[in-house]
């Protein structure tokens with residue numbers, strides 16, 4: 200192989216600044232000030248701490264705090280921060296070539312990634328791929344493919360579903376209005392059907408799954424008769440575990456009904472948003488595998504490149520081939536460094552028992568959280584429900600604004616605050632544990648790296664136990680808030696959404 204020159208810019212003259220050095224801020228306070236004054240307020244942020252280093256589930260801040268990360272950057276660093284296999288692949292690729300525009304040439308990692316992914320699909324019919332950068336962009340691509348391949352406009356989405364913040368993806372989002380409030384009109388022709396989750400359905404938590412599914416099935420059946428004729432309906436978008444909407448797994452019978460509806464009308468596509476649930480997160484490689492239902496298209500992103508921005512869609516070749524050349528693409532689409540990272544991540548997943556670890560740790564987490572819930576004398580009474588799938592873990596707290604969860608047995612003098620999830624999250628944060636909140640309900644969620652150990656889980660549970668106990672003490676009026684750590688403050692009103 201011929202070699203290329205390593206100093207192609209030797210002729211570019213240096214400016215005086217090269218000798219003097221450029222000013223650059225390194226202090227935590229200085230960085231926070233720049234962020235405060237010059238970064239959009241449109242970004243929500245949990246706190247203005249600055250992460251400097253990450254290894255596995257540990258993160259170090261610029262002011263020296265060590266945190267246990269049960270967020271994995273919202274389901275992204277699935278092999279843990281800076282996994283050596285992925286880091287090495289990124290370095291090797293960056294030393295070779297960093298950008299190969301997809302309309303100009305193929306790259307080895309792009310094609311090899313396809314080869315790797317083909318072996319991981321839940322169904323062999325899913326055999327045609329397209330890569331983009333973010334989850335939202337992949338959702339945009341899925342909308343295009345759905346419409347182009349069916350020659351129909353209408354899209355059905357789930358109440359509480361989240362598909363992203365770009366224009367089309369936001370039009371499909373039903374988890375919170377904050378993602379699109381004041382920015383309309385959004386893409387038309389989107390219809391909402393019920394998802395089997397007791398809270399938005401306005402029924403008690405004790406309602407049987409069978410009844411929830413019955414009502415949700417009725418909702419989609421009615422929708423296709425009253426709002427969007429099957430002949431006009433291109434696709435149903437569904438997350439197999441509703442993510443931003445509150446970590447609620449879709450019951451198997453519901454997904455089976457959606458599949459039946461799609462098959463009956465022949466022309467509908469079941470578009471599965473596995474952006475958060477895919478690549479081992481729920482204990483199967485894809486969450487749809489829990490149901491045995493065959494999707495027509497899967498949208499993926501987040502956890503399959505361990506931190507590099509890459510997303511994509513996969514569908515059957517005959518569906519993907521409805522897209523003429525040039526209709527899909529983008530400057531960074533399938534960036535070669537991101538593809539190399541995804542190839543390393545998927546190679547790891549294909550050669551290590553990652554699913555075994557997810558399932559073992561999941562059992563440990565759910566048992567531990569249910570024990571905290573059962574310990575009513577130490578705050579467990581505040582927890583309405585512990586739920587999720589695999590390593591998507593949520594606790595929904597009691598909510599004074601909802602007649603469905605407000606009952607508690609602590610007497611008339613105990614007034615429930617509306618944000619128990621945020622209070623517990625804050626108490627965890629003060630003790631060095633990073634968690635997330637989600638949905639319009641008081642839900643606290645955790646989505647740790649898939650490689651977490653038994654000891655990591657024990658540490659999380661012990662912190663969570665203390666946090667719940669401390670918040671309960673405050674709510675029950677038995678104590679002043681404990682000052683256990685520095686509180687930088689949620690300068691942006693806290694984290695908002697995925």
Ligand SMILES: Cc1ncc(COP(=O)(O)O)c(C=O)c1O
Nearest residue numbers: 333334335361362363474475697
């Ligand atoms: C289910 C789901 N769909 C879509 C998205 C949007 O992805 P992104 O934030 O990469 O645009 C997310 C992000 O959290 C998600 O969880």
